[in-house]
Amino acid sequence: MSSAKPARSVPKLRLGPLTRADTADALCLWGDYETVRYTNWTYTPNLDEAAERMDRVLGRYGKEPRHFGPFVVRLTNGWFVGLMGAELCPETERDYEVWYILRREAWGMGIGHVALGELMRHLRDSGRVRKAVATTVTANVASWTILERHGFVRERVIHGGHKVHGEGLGLFVYGQVIEVPCGHATAHFLGGITQRNPFTDTAAVPESA
Secondary structure, three states, rough: OOOOOOOOOOEEEEEEEEHHHHHHHHHHHOOOHHHHHOOOOOOOOOOOHHHHHHHHHHHHHHOOOOOEEEEEEEEEOOOEEEEEEEOOOOOOOOEEEEEEEEOHHHHOHHHHHHHHHHHHHHHHHHOOEEEEEEEEOOHHHHHHHHHHHHHOOOEEEEEEOOOOOOOOEEEOOOOEEEOOOOOOOOOOOOOOOOOOOOOOOOOOOOOOO
């Protein structure tokens, strides 16, 4: 597990493919209840359970090559900060649900904003995404602020929709049209990365693993 913490500065990061070698780092997320509280990830307190969860995550993504990720988010100095990805919505061919989860030590550093910009670049550049959607707990102000700063629009509220940890919390549903159908002006996602008012936290993961 990487131990060197980054200096507090403009975050520079990279996204890489998730592998079993990242299990110990992922435990920093899954083994911290406050980190998973507003997500669909269940609390996973030890390395053996984390290894089983990692196998399930990799297996699910391996069955659907059209998914994006899952990605490991690291700063350029190698410090692990989280996971993210985008899953093809099962009822569509070109809509994807975006998710991300960051370790608690990385909150408030602007990393979530930068990381989401990188993920959206992957979706945009693929040329195969019509719309990105995301859900986030209504109480998770940091998470839905990131989405809104990247141009996501709040579409509806699901009252009591988040029941994973027994709290019955409300959910905001967000959407971002990346490409409109032929015959209309093409609207690509153009959310630039800024360094003002950074927020980091977690967004709801599409489904538990």
